[in-house]
Amino acid sequence: MSDLLQAVIAGAEPEELLALDLPSSYRAAYLLKDEAGMFEGETDKDVRKSLHVGEVAMPEPAPDECIVAVMSAAINFNTVWSAIFEPVPTFAFLEKLGKQGWHGGRHDLPYHQVGSDGSGVIVRVGAGVKNWKVGDKVVVSPSYVDEEDHASYDDGMLTETQLAWGFETNFGSLGEFCLVKANQLVRKPAHLSWEEAASNTLCAATAYRMLVGKHGAGMRQGDVVLVWGGTGGLGSYAVQFVRNGGGIPVAVVGSEEKARLVRAQGCEYVINRSELDLPEGNFRHPKAGRVLGEAIRSLVGEDPQIVFEYLGAETFGTSVYVAKRGGKIVTCGSSTGYRHEYDNRFLWMRLKQIVGSHGFNYHEAVQTNRLIGRGMIHPTLSKVYSLDAAGEATRAVQTNQHVGKVAVLCAAPSENLGIDAPELRAKIGADRISLYQRWAEQN
Known part of the structure; x- marks a missing residue:
């Protein structure tokens, strides 16, 4: 472990972090370009075979970028897609980005450091970064937007250049360090541990845009909101947003154990x-x-105004x-x-709408x-x-x-570190924060 990383873990002041050199390399979870065809003809595309953990080179930050020491990261399904090289190998995205001069060329490498959720400490800021400084504790929004694209001033997700960080770009969260644009950074919630803070942004902000933000369903x-996979990464946040916004969540789950979990979250109606x-x-x-519709009506007496859909x-x-x-x-x-496939009569004759929602913009991430x-x-x-077990973690999601x-703990040496507001945590209730972990330990 580098001196810089050890200083971050020890809670060193910004001056000390700046006085220490960036290491030339660091440990990360990555894919290899020459292995992109390894799963051809296989039915079980085991991501533990394609995800490697080892040394990668430290990238040089651009003026609008920061280097973050990653304390923890989280696994999303886009890491599964990356690791099985579907629907296309992500190296195709890196090659396309690589054509955009020096700035993009740094990403086009024979390896891809993946991961789209993370928390950590800023250790370097580019010359053009104004609102962030070394030592700031942050979480990372995976929405990678070109602020020079005019469409980003209406909605960052409408830009043709918008990318998913760590999926369509290199230097993602699954490593001891990562490279981010300054407009991806958000203040870390002080009452959460590194791993708790790292696990939220992608899924929670995606659900926010779908249900709460002006670009989604307008709950x-x-x-009544039908939530598929009510205990999944997206569904578990959707249930919370529906309840907080005065809606009525109806969660679909796959077992009685999961039904008890989502009820403990405050969801009264579960299928x-x-x-x-x-x-x-x-x-x-x-x-x-017809079967599902009858089940929903038997619980709440009416059909759902919104269906929260991501299973496809x-x-x-x-x-x-x-x-x-x-x-x-x-x-x-x-x-x-x-x-x-769906029967279009039930769409047009009953005046329903399909709303496409992709990711979230910076404002939605901050909110x-x-x-x-x-x-x-x-x-x-x-x-x-x-x-070291990043492959196992991704396999669990797969x-x-x-x-x-x-x-995934990247630089953090153990769980339950990084909590800076224990009084707030106690006020909110540690049991509410750790509900899913306690359920997993008991099941």
Whole structure:
């Protein structure tokens, strides 16, 4: 471990951090370009085979960038996509970025340091960075936006140059250090540990945009919202936003154990899909919507005004069916497949809308973080791995052997460090913050 990293862990002052040299290399989890075809013909594309942990070179920051010592990172499904090289190898993104002169060329390497969620300490700032300084404790927004693109002043997600950091760029969060643009940085919530803080931004802010922000479904008080995967990374935050905003969440989960967990989160109405008498046992069947619709109405007495959708091919046809007349299906992903089939009569004849939502802009990330910092939204972290076990952590997400979020300790030597506001934590309630971890330990 470098002297700089040891100083960060020890809580050194900014002057000391600046006096220490950046190491020429550091440990990180990465993919190799020459292994992009390794899973061809295989049915089980085990990400533990493709994710490596070892030394990578320290990148040179541009004037609008910072180097962050990563205390902890989190696993998202885009890391699974990266590690199985689908739908295309992420090296294609790095090659495209590499054509943008020196700034982009640094990313086009034979290895890809992945990861799109992280928390840590700034150790270097570029000459053009105005609002951040060495020693600041931060979380990282994975929305990588060119502030010179005019569309970013309307909505950063509308820019043609918007990228997902650590997925479509290099030097992501799964390492002892990472490279970020200054407009990705957000203040770390002081009452959370490094791993708790690292686990929120991507999923929580995505759910915020889908439900709360002006670019999503526009949830109102009293809206019934069907949340697929209510204990998953996205769903566990969606349930919280619906409740906080005066909506009525109806969570779909896969077991009675998960039903108890989401009820402990305050979700009164829960559907255990394993107990539904689905035609042919799945939601793809054209009549599955009737079964689910009856289950929803039996709980809340009406159809959902909003369906929170990210599973894709497996559920989308049913989502279109069960939404209320004039309702909305808001979608941000397709983890079970990109090609959706649905009966269009139930869309046009019942005046429903499909709302596409991708990521979130910087303002939405900051607003989400504000709610987390005030204890109104809580982490749903369930398990923590070491950096050496980054492959195992990603495998857990790949095979759905988790609830909520999974974190990786990068530079932090142990869990439960980085809590700077213990009084606030006590006021909010440690049991509420650690709900998912305690559930995972008991199950």
